[in-house]
Amino acid sequence: MKIQSEKFRVEPDKKFRLDDRPTIIKPYCKSKKQYRKTLEDHVEELSSLQQLHYASHRYALLIIFQGIDAAGKDGAIRHVMSGVNPEGCEVFSFKQPSAEELEHDFLWRTTCRLPERGRIGIFNRSYYEEVLVVRVHPEILKNEGLSEELRDEKAVWKERYRSIENFESHLHVNGTRVVKIFLHLSQEEQRKRFLERIDEPDKNWKFSITDIHERKYWKQYAAAFEECLNATSTEASPWFVVPADDKENARLIISRIVMDALKDLKMSYPKTTAKRKAELQAIRKLLMK
Structure with a gap:
């Protein structure tokens, strides 16, 4: 079984359309047992690569998850x-900005959390929220302390x-490699997962009434994601669009993307x-005495 991470990459020199990318593909594994074994192998290889990354202490790896x-x-x-x-990996989740964070530029709060050399940093959501949720809800801009001139909707997103x-x-030129993963989910699969969060007691905590509210803006979010990926997927810092309706498949693809990113560092x-x-x-x- 060969997973090719390049298949999911958003090429910077080609027009990208979100509708052209599937939310589900043929499973890489034929059974749960095969999936667990494959993921176990991936995790083991990732552990070895991370140890080498930590020891070589030459680069940092930042992995961004959006969806x-x-x-x-x-x-x-x-x-x-x-x-x-x-010890060599940190995960940060970015929710609604605090009062202190709103006093700074939109990159400030995430810049403070960048990984050190030899480490892996994971952003669960990131500065990309500022061109996604803020774009879908432009009224948020009014609370960010920017002058009216800087809130011009004709220019703010491009800037x-x-x-x-x-x-x-x-x-990139200072040694931090950035890999960006967009989990591409269908509206129907999201509906099923929301129902699970309601029906299963141990998942109730995951559900919020705001989740239903945001579903109303599905088309607006899709348009915002599509434009964002087109504008910010570069050769050095690419976006990968991962079909997310099948969680197991998505995890295998993501692990391959991360492994390939570490291997590209040519560490020793x-x-x-x-x-x-x-x-x-x-x-x-x-010691021998």
Whole structure:
């Protein structure tokens, strides 16, 4: 079974249409048992790559998850990154901005959470909310403290796309690799998952009446995502559109995307110097006594 991550990439030089990408594809595994074994193998390989990434200490990896409510962001992060050493990986979720965050530019609150070299940073939602939910609900702009001139709807989204692209380009040339994953969910599958959250007691906490309210804006969100992905998928910091109706398939695809991103870093363990080897041999002799 070969999962090709490039198949899900949004090419920067081609016009992207969200309707052209499926929300579900043929399962990679024929059974639950095969899926669990495949994911286990992926997680094990990811763990080894993360250890190498941590030891080489040359790059940082930022993974951004975006998607409509119930697309499976939390579950994907939990399952795919289950074998990664917590010491080398941090997850941040970004909700409604705080009063302090609104006093800064829209990139400020996420910039403070960027991963260090040798580490993996995961953003569950991100600065992209500022060209997605804020675009669908432009009234939010009025509460962001911007002057009327800077809130001009004819220019604000284009300027924010440009800010994001420049920001990610800056990260890239300074050693942070950015991988962006959009979980592509169908409206019908979202309806089913919302019903599960209502019917299953242990999932009640996941459901909010605002989730139903946001469903009314499905077409507006789809348009915002499509324009955003077209504007911000670059060669250095690509978007990947992952079919999300099948959670198991989505997790296998995501794990492959992350593994390929780490492999592209061409990492190696630090070489031991002659002086360091001598020190270790001296310590070894002491331990053998």
